[in-house]
Amino acid sequence: MIAVLTGGTGGAKFVDGLRKVVPPRELTFIVNTGDDFEWWGLHISPDVDSITYVLSDLLSKERGWGVDGDTFQCLEAMKRLGEPAWFQIGDRDLSTHLRRTHLLREGKTLCEATAEITKSLGIESTVLPMTNSPVETRVTIPEGEISFQDYFVRRRFRDPVNSVRFSGAENSSAAPGVVDAILSAEMILLAPSNPVTSIGPILAVSGIRKALQDSTAPIGAVSPIVGGAAVSGPAGALMAAQKLPVSVAGVAEAYQDFLDFLIVDSADAEASQLFTNARLEMYSTNTIMKTNDDRTELARAVVSFASDSKKLKVAS
Amino acid sequence: MIAVLTGGTGGAKFVDGLRKVVPPRELTFIVNTGDDFEWWGLHISPDVDSITYVLSDLLSKERGWGVDGDTFQCLEAMKRLGEPAWFQIGDRDLSTHLRRTHLLREGKTLCEATAEITKSLGIESTVLPMTNSPVETRVTIPEGEISFQDYFVRRRFRDPVNSVRFSGAENSSAAPGVVDAILSAEMILLAPSNPVTSIGPILAVSGIRKALQDSTAPIGAVSPIVGGAAVSGPAGALMAAQKLPVSVAGVAEAYQDFLDFLIVDSADAEASQLFTNARLEMYSTNTIMKTNDDRTELARAVVSFASDSKKLKVAS
Numbered sequence: 117m118i119a120v121l122t123g124g125t126g127g128a129k130f131v132d133g134l135r136k137v138v139p140p141r142e143l144t145f146i147v148n149t150g151d152d153f154e155w156w157g158l159h160i161s162p163d164v165d166s167i168t169y170v171l172s173d174l175l176s177k178e179r180g181w182g183v184d185g186d187t188f189q190c191l192e193a194m195k196r197l198g199e200p201a202w203f204q205i206g207d208r209d210l211s212t213h214l215r216r217t218h219l220l221r222e223g224k225t226l227c228e229a230t231a232e233i234t235k236s237l238g239i240e241s242t243v244l245p246m247t248n249s250p251v252e253t254r255v256t257i258p259e260g261e262i263s264f265q266d267y268f269v270r271r272r273f274r275d276p277v278n279s280v281r282f283s284g285a286e287n288s289s290a291a292p293g294v295v296d297a298i299l300s301a302e303m304i305l306l307a308p309s310n311p312v313t314s315i316g317p318i319l320a321v322s323g324i325r326k327a328l329q330d331s332t333a334p335i336g337a338v339s340p341i342v343g344g345a346a347v348s349g350p351a352g353a354l355m356a357a358q359k360l361p362v363s364v365a366g367v368a369e370a371y372q373d374f375l376d377f378l379i380v381d382s383a384d385a386e387a388s389q390l391f392t393n394a395r396l397e398m399y400s401t402n403t404i405m406k407t408n409d410d411r412t413e414l415a416r417a418v419v420s421f422a423s424d425s426k427k428l429k430v431a432s
Numbered sequence: 433m434i435a436v437l438t439g440g441t442g443g444a445k446f447v448d449g450l451r452k453v454v455p456p457r458e459l460t461f462i463v464n465t466g467d468d469f470e471w472w473g474l475h476i477s478p479d480v481d482s483i484t485y486v487l488s489d490l491l492s493k494e495r496g497w498g499v500d501g502d503t504f505q506c507l508e509a510m511k512r513l514g515e516p517a518w519f520q521i522g523d524r525d526l527s528t529h530l531r532r533t534h535l536l537r538e539g540k541t542l543c544e545a546t547a548e549i550t551k552s553l554g555i556e557s558t559v560l561p562m563t564n565s566p567v568e569t570r571v572t573i574p575e576g577e578i579s580f581q582d583y584f585v586r587r588r589f590r591d592p593v594n595s596v597r598f599s600g601a602e603n604s605s606a607a608p609g610v611v612d613a614i615l616s617a618e619m620i621l622l623a624p625s626n627p628v629t630s631i632g633p634i635l636a637v638s639g640i641r642k643a644l645q646d647s648t649a650p651i652g653a654v655s656p657i658v659g660g661a662a663v664s665g666p667a668g669a670l671m672a673a674q675k676l677p678v679s680v681a682g683v684a685e686a687y688q689d690f691l692d693f694l695i696v697d698s699a700d701a702e703a704s705q706l707f708t709n710a711r712l713e714m715y716s717t718n719t720i721m722k723t724n725d726d727r728t729e730l731a732r733a734v735v736s737f738a739s740d741s742k743k744l745k746v747a748s
Contacts, residue, residue: 157534189503193527197552199534207523211509218473218515236513 119301123148123163123314125180126340127307128170133411140240144297149245150253150282150317153265155203158213159220164230164245165212172237183208202270227291246318249288253313254281264313273350277357280312285320298327303422306337308403311370312354328374334425335376338403339367342381368396377425379418397425435617439464439479439630441496442656443623444486449727456556460613465561466569466598466633469581471519474529475536480546480561481528488553499524518586543607562634565604569629570597580629589666593673596628601636614643619738622653624719627686628670644690650741651692654719655683658697684712693741695734713741
């Protein structure tokens with residue numbers, strides 16, 4: 117079994133590669149829910165949705181979010197009714213939010229609702245929201261504190277960021293199955309997701325970081341930072357706000373208390389040698405996922421690195 | 433000001449004609465909410481929607497319900513997620529239910545939510561749901577008691593009906609503005625709607641029947657029964673279940689305690705003479721609304737009859 121911590125569009129691409137080189141039943145995804153928010157009265161869980169869509173072949177490759185070939189009739193009509201339209205929900209995409217919200221209002225947990233939805237879509241992997249508790253990523257910009265979606269989607273991450281916090285994390289607990297998945301995994305991978313706002317909320321949930329520290333499996337991360345900048349999105353600015361170097365060293369630092377190996381892009385192979393040490397193994401390969409082949413090749417390389425790492429670890 | 437009690441597809445057609453012969457600002461619609469139900473976790477108000485759509489030029493003339501030219505992408509996706517699909521909601525139509533449900537969850541009443549939606553759509557007439565209280569039309573068939581939508585849409589009104597009741601009506605009160613609209617109207621019209629399940633629930637709401645009895649304005653109804661059968665839908669079977677003759681006489685009987693005039697189809701002109709009396713005036717005209725012209729001509733005739741009736745009433 118492989119446990120994967122993931123969130124964001126980089127995470128979804130990595131998951132897409134992974135599901136093609138590992139039998140889907142052997143994959144458990146622990147997914148960021150810090151971006152969850154209420155929209156039009158519905159519970160939206162953007163990262164859970166992206167993983168769900170990628171695993172069911174529904175994700176729009178063009179956009180990197182939402183359902184491929186979706187239409188936006190409802191969104192257009194909502195504008196006319198005075199509802200905000202800056203978060204774009206397609207008509208097919210909407211079904212997931214409606215179904216989830218309906219299940220939650222019937223008393224199901226987010227985990228249970230996710231299990232029902234993924235099962236309906238024929239997904240064989242396990243998709244675990246990191247927690248059933250409300251944890252909300254809050255971003256402080258010069259104008260004040262706003263939600264992550266406000267910062268990321270509505271304001272298109274243009275604002276300077278002073279700090280990031282995960283509201284509710286201190287009182288949260290890991291969703292059922294999350295800690296077990298980590299402790300029983302033979303390999304644990306951190307997708308090339310934003311370390312601050314995609315992986316950060318997962319690590320902030322009570323018990324998850326501890327489980328990673330306790331795990332005897334090799335734990336590897338793919339750096340979302342290439343050549344001193346994020347491959348996409350605001351990871352750079354957010355890492356800087358959290359006082360992390362915007363470099364592969366910063367990624368290593370974010371995970372330093374549990375990480376066994378770090379996969380950096382070939383472009384960073386040299387830079388990574390600066391902090392290679394006995395504890396942290398470094399691998400380099402092409403991590404930029406432009407094509408389907410890039411995705412599967414990266415996944416294959418990562419799994420291979422982890423197998424190597426495991427051997428080394430067991431031998432030590 | 434004209435107050436109109438309405439519901440169902442016959443009601444929507446009549447309203448379409450009326451809005452073309454009377455300035456929309458002078459029209460107040462008191463609309464059946466006995467068919468309201470929860471669907472996919474959303475509050476659906478079919479009769480309020482039909483009137484809203486007809487007044488904003490959105491109603492599908494082809495179907496008689498929903499939004500013209502709508503698509504059904506979300507519905508198809510909902511089927512895959514295991515939600516029922518027998519009540520067909522289009523993608524644009526969905527926006528109305530989402531917006532209403534969102535407003536209700538924010539604490540707005542059904543009346544307030546309806547006012548916001550109709551305003552957004554540029555509707556100048558007043559659309560008043562009959563009540564903000566939960567009133568539910570329940571139909572008893574041989575297999576037991578079911579909801580109106582279950583009987584009407586899912587089972588396509590094929591079951592024999594033993595009885596009909598309006599659950600919650602005894603504890604309901606008319607929505608703000610309803611009694612005032614009736615008492616201050618210069619003319620009150622009952623659309624050619626099903627007397628049992630479209631107009632019946634309105635009359636069952638506390639205070640509405642009394643207001644009609646107290647009104648000094650002429651009150652007229654257009655018969656939905658032509659030649660001893662309903663123009664469309666299950667009005668015949670439901671009238672029989674309520675021990676009403678399935679005829680224009682049955683329509684007169686349903687409204688006997690407040691009705692001043694009844695408009696019957698030309699085909700029933702003779703039959704209607706059987707119960708013409710000093711209290712109830714009878715008019716006949718073409719009431720079958722196949723074309724747009726049929727709708728406006730019927731509306732024009734009804735308003736004209738009401739004006740005559742008023743004079744007669746004042747003179748007596």
